[in-house]
Amino acid sequence: MAISLRLERRMGASLAMRIAVPILAVAGGLATGAFVMALGGHDPVEAYNDMWQGSLGSAEGLQSTLIKATPLMLTGLAVATALRVGLWNIGGEGQLIVGAIAATGVGLYAKALPGPALLIAMILAGIAGGAMWAAIAAIPRVLIGLNEIIVTLFMNYIAILFMDNLIFGPWGDPKAFGFAYSRALPDNATLPLIPGTGVHIGLVLAVLVAVGAWWLMERTPWGFSVRVSGGNPRTAEYLGLRIGRRMVIVLAISGAIAGLAGAIELTGVTNRLQEGISVNYGYTGVLIAFLARGRLLGVVVAAFLFAALVVGSYALQTTGVAQPIATIIQALIIVFLLAGDAALAFRLRFMPNPAMAEAVAGGRL
Amino acid sequence: MVLTNQASAGAAPDYGTAPDSSGPLLEARGITKSFGDRLANDHVDLTVHAGEIRALLGENGAGKTTLISILCGQYRPDAGHVAVRGHPLAPGSPRAALQAGIGVVHQDFRLVPRFTVTENVVLGTSARGGGKADHDVAERARAAGLQLDPRAPTWTLSVGELQQLAILKLLYRGLDILILDEPTAVLSPPQSAELFKSMRRLAASGKSIIFITHRLREVTEVADEVTILREGRVVADRPVRGLDHHQMGVLMVGEGKTGSSLEGSAGGAGESMLGLHSVVVEGRGVKALDGVNLEVRRTEIVGVAGISGNGQTALAEVAAGIVRPVSGQRTCSARAVAYIPEDRLNRGLVGTMSVSDNLAFRRYGNRSMSHPLWLWTDRMRALARQLIAAFNIPTKRPGSAVAEMSGGGLQRVLLARELSEEPDLIVAAQPTRGLDVASAAMVRAQLARHRDRGAGVLLISEDLDEVLDLSDRVVVIFKGAIVAEYANGAFNRAEIGLRMGGEGAA
Numbered sequence: 001m002a003i004s005l006r007l008e009r010r011m012g013a014s015l016a017m018r019i020a021v022p023i024l025a026v027a028g029g030l031a032t033g034a035f036v037m038a039l040g041g042h043d044p045v046e047a048y049n050d051m052w053q054g055s056l057g058s059a060e061g062l063q064s065t066l067i068k069a070t071p072l073m074l075t076g077l078a079v080a081t082a083l084r085v086g087l088w089n090i091g092g093e094g095q096l097i098v099g100a101i102a103a104t105g106v107g108l109y110a111k112a113l114p115g116p117a118l119l120i121a122m123i124l125a126g127i128a129g130g131a132m133w134a135a136i137a138a139i140p141r142v143l144i145g146l147n148e149i150i151v152t153l154f155m156n157y158i159a160i161l162f163m164d165n166l167i168f169g170p171w172g173d174p175k176a177f178g179f180a181y182s183r184a185l186p187d188n189a190t191l192p193l194i195p196g197t198g199v200h201i202g203l204v205l206a207v208l209v210a211v212g213a214w215w216l217m218e219r220t221p222w223g224f225s226v227r228v229s230g231g232n233p234r235t236a237e238y239l240g241l242r243i244g245r246r247m248v249i250v251l252a253i254s255g256a257i258a259g260l261a262g263a264i265e266l267t268g269v270t271n272r273l274q275e276g277i278s279v280n281y282g283y284t285g286v287l288i289a290f291l292a293r294g295r296l297l298g299v300v301v302a303a304f305l306f307a308a309l310v311v312g313s314y315a316l317q318t319t320g321v322a323q324p325i326a327t328i329i330q331a332l333i334i335v336f337l338l339a340g341d342a343a344l345a346f347r348l349r350f351m352p353n354p355a356m357a358e359a360v361a362g363g364r365l
Numbered sequence: 366m367v368l369t370n371q372a373s374a375g376a377a378p379d380y381g382t383a384p385d386s387s388g389p390l391l392e393a394r395g396i397t398k399s400f401g402d403r404l405a406n407d408h409v410d411l412t413v414h415a416g417e418i419r420a421l422l423g424e425n426g427a428g429k430t431t432l433i434s435i436l437c438g439q440y441r442p443d444a445g446h447v448a449v450r451g452h453p454l455a456p457g458s459p460r461a462a463l464q465a466g467i468g469v470v471h472q473d474f475r476l477v478p479r480f481t482v483t484e485n486v487v488l489g490t491s492a493r494g495g496g497k498a499d500h501d502v503a504e505r506a507r508a509a510g511l512q513l514d515p516r517a518p519t520w521t522l523s524v525g526e527l528q529q530l531a532i533l534k535l536l537y538r539g540l541d542i543l544i545l546d547e548p549t550a551v552l553s554p555p556q557s558a559e560l561f562k563s564m565r566r567l568a569a570s571g572k573s574i575i576f577i578t579h580r581l582r583e584v585t586e587v588a589d590e591v592t593i594l595r596e597g598r599v600v601a602d603r604p605v606r607g608l609d610h611h612q613m614g615v616l617m618v619g620e621g622k623t624g625s626s627l628e629g630s631a632g633g634a635g636e637s638m639l640g641l642h643s644v645v646v647e648g649r650g651v652k653a654l655d656g657v658n659l660e661v662r663r664t665e666i667v668g669v670a671g672i673s674g675n676g677q678t679a680l681a682e683v684a685a686g687i688v689r690p691v692s693g694q695r696t697c698s699a700r701a702v703a704y705i706p707e708d709r710l711n712r713g714l715v716g717t718m719s720v721s722d723n724l725a726f727r728r729y730g731n732r733s734m735s736h737p738l739w740l741w742t743d744r745m746r747a748l749a750r751q752l753i754a755a756f757n758i759p760t761k762r763p764g765s766a767v768a769e770m771s772g773g774g775l776q777r778v779l780l781a782r783e784l785s786e787e788p789d790l791i792v793a794a795q796p797t798r799g800l801d802v803a804s805a806a807m808v809r810a811q812l813a814r815h816r817d818r819g820a821g822v823l824l825i826s827e828d829l830d831e832v833l834d835l836s837d838r839v840v841v842i843f844k845g846a847i848v849a850e851y852a853n854g855a856f857n858r859a860e861i862g863l864r865m866g867g868e869g870a871a
Contacts, residue, residue: 221735231715238712239726
């Protein structure tokens with residue numbers, strides 16, 4: 001056929017299309033995930049049914065999903081917040097761990113604090129720990145322009161090894177011979193549950209943080225100035241805004257949010273500092289922020305979706321589908337999202353090509 | 366011939382007829398193209414004969430770029446057809462357009478900086494670089510009267526030389542319909558004069574040139590024929606001879622929309638708003654400004670004439686208070702300073718934020734717009750709607766992203782924001798560069814109005830006519846220093862031109 005394909009640049013995609021792209025990306029990720037499962041000789045319908053039952057389709061599953069969504073929401077918010085000032089915080093993982101370490105420290109050494117005071121002190125320590133860890137990464141960025149992606153990423157390994165050092169050493173549980181976790185925290189260091197559910201109140205905190213971060217960045221004059229700095233540093237300079245200061249503060253806020261996730265996981269789920277307190281939450285947060293198109297409130301939805309995928313995959317063990325399918329689907333969603341971005345920037349057009357038609361007719365092709 | 370094979374079978378009833386050698390070289394008939402619901406070209410006809418320089422004149426958005434994109438095969442018209450030497454041209458095929466002899470010199474040249482002149486010239490042809498190619502290219506350049514060293518790395522060339530290179534690239538391919546897309550936008554007056562000489566020489570050798578411009582003066586200077594587009598339609602197609610600037614301006618922008626002529630300030634200049642004293646600014650190890658002394662007072666426009674690259678950018682940034690001098694002093698007694706930077710989108714606006722946000726950059730912290738804990742976005746939008754109306758900003762929604770606007774639109778957003786606060790000092794760098802006639806006239810009128818209101822204006826422009834028309838006082842900048850100053854009424858165009866080139870008595 002004498003049809004040619006053309007790419008044309010599109011000016012300003014419509015709102016409907018911008019909303020459609022993430023939805024289609026999720027659908028595309030799930031469909032391709034089904035294909036991958038079929039390749040492995042499994043029935044994707046059955047597998048998805050199991051995932052649904054295990055994540056959203058049952059009260060128990062929904063509860064697990066909400067618990068899983070809490071740290072993911074926070075790490076996603078950490079990334080989306082840093083993006084407001086134009087920085088990529090890939091260090092959510094490390095900031096979460098430092099937050100957990102700081103909270104554990106308070107839990108182990110300030111045991112005497114009565115009732116909820118201990119819990120509150122631990123959470124504040126987690127926030128401070130994450131903030132500090134991120135702010136350290138912001139300083140070389142501001143002073144000598146060292147790329148924050150590299151610094152935040154490498155600081156993750158420092159945080160992980162530091163945690164290992166603590167749980168295998170001074171904070172280790174002598175009774176847990178061979179297992180990598182700290183001594184147990186006191187009973188009053190446990191987050192209460194949302195009444196009538198099995199979900200700890202960390203979820204409520206995470207949603208409050210989402211609303212708070214949105215309000216700070218989108219609805220205050222200071223947040224406005226942050227968005228100007230992130231959107232175009234040269235214009236910020238033109239307006240006399242101090243960009244470096246905003247970078248440090250925003251990255252500290254970003255780290256504080258990730259640190260809060262660490263404190264919540266510690267007090268709401270693990271109750272000890274342990275290896276695997278973060279199951280790649282920091283990195284998944286980057287994907288979540290990306291799926292949410294960097295929008296702070298969008299992160300709430302995207303985190304819920306990713307949590308459902310992960311929790312759903314736990315239910316797959318019986319069908320024989322390997323659990324990493326959740327990670328594969330997450331990755332596929334991001335690939336489709338990138339393709340969708342290209343589709344928003346360009347338009348593919350099919351059109352008849354007379355020159356080619358003639359070439360075909362003339363036997364030259 | 367290959368050309369015939371490439372021709373469109375569908376849209377060519379006269380396919381196979383003998384080529385018409387006496388007719389026009391290029392003929393476009395009834396070209397129509399729409400983007401969405403906007404009609405960019407509406408039954409446009411364009412005829413170019415061999416050896417002719419045809420100016421294509423029109424405001425931004427008049428449809429010039431669409432038309433040339435169709436001529437060179439980048440777009441396919443919705444209706445109408447193009448013929449070269451009587452042969453229909455396959456629509457939407459850049460290759461067919463090249464084979465028919467149509468080539469474009471784009472505004473940004475599209476050259477590879479790391480390549481040598483020769484390598485850029487032969488890029489895309491079957492020839493390779495090397496000694497023989499260098500020789501061929503040098504030969505071609507000499508024949509066309511272009512002074513280019515074939516072995517020079519492209520990144521070392523000046524803007525004028527880059528343009529010559531882009532033209533040479535087309536000549537090397539043997540193309541004979543050359544489309545120059547606003548070639549003078551990036552050139553200084555002497556460079557433009559040089560370009561016009563080359564254009565005339567090329568036309569004399571039988572090449573046809575389609576010359577796109579905003580500047581009326583250039584049309585009369587170099588073109589034989591002119592096609593004027595307005596809102597996608599041809600409003601004039603005639604010889605340039607016998608057409609004056611006023612008529613052309615009216616045709617281009619429509620009746621009653623021409624910029625009013627501006628008068629000098631009524632009273633004398635008042636107190637000093639800005640003083641620069643022995644100011645030195647360094648950029649990348651070299652002195653961008655080397656001991657500049659300059660004063661701008663109330664109710665005066667001080668024009669800075671000069672060829673680009675002589676320190677204008679540094680002067681603007683120091684005057685606006687963004688860059689600190691290495692030595693010397695800046696004194697500023699203005700309460701509000703407006704700065705119109707030359708690079709609007711990169712310095713002054715945030716492309717990803719909305720028109721309404723961009724308009725609020727100077728005010729979002731004010732009581733009227735916000736409380737420390739709450740931004741009144743509805744008030745920001747109300748302000749935006751007011752400014753959009755007052756400055757004719759071409760946008761339907763205050764919430765749409767600024768990056769989606771044209772150059773004229775960006776400049777209007779910037780002006781609206783900077784000038785709506787009644788500034789005492791205005792620093793305007795190349796404020797009309799790349800703008801259509803209506804936008805440029807508005808910018809000039811605004812500068813004059815604020816001068817009359819009592820503001821001091823520093824106007825830095827490479828457009829000498831603009832400087833001379835608007836200024837109460839003119840200084841000439843050359844190699845980072847002010848080399849001459851002229852009071853109102855004592856402007857001597859020829860002498861200023863010499864000083865801009867570093868000539869003339871000290």
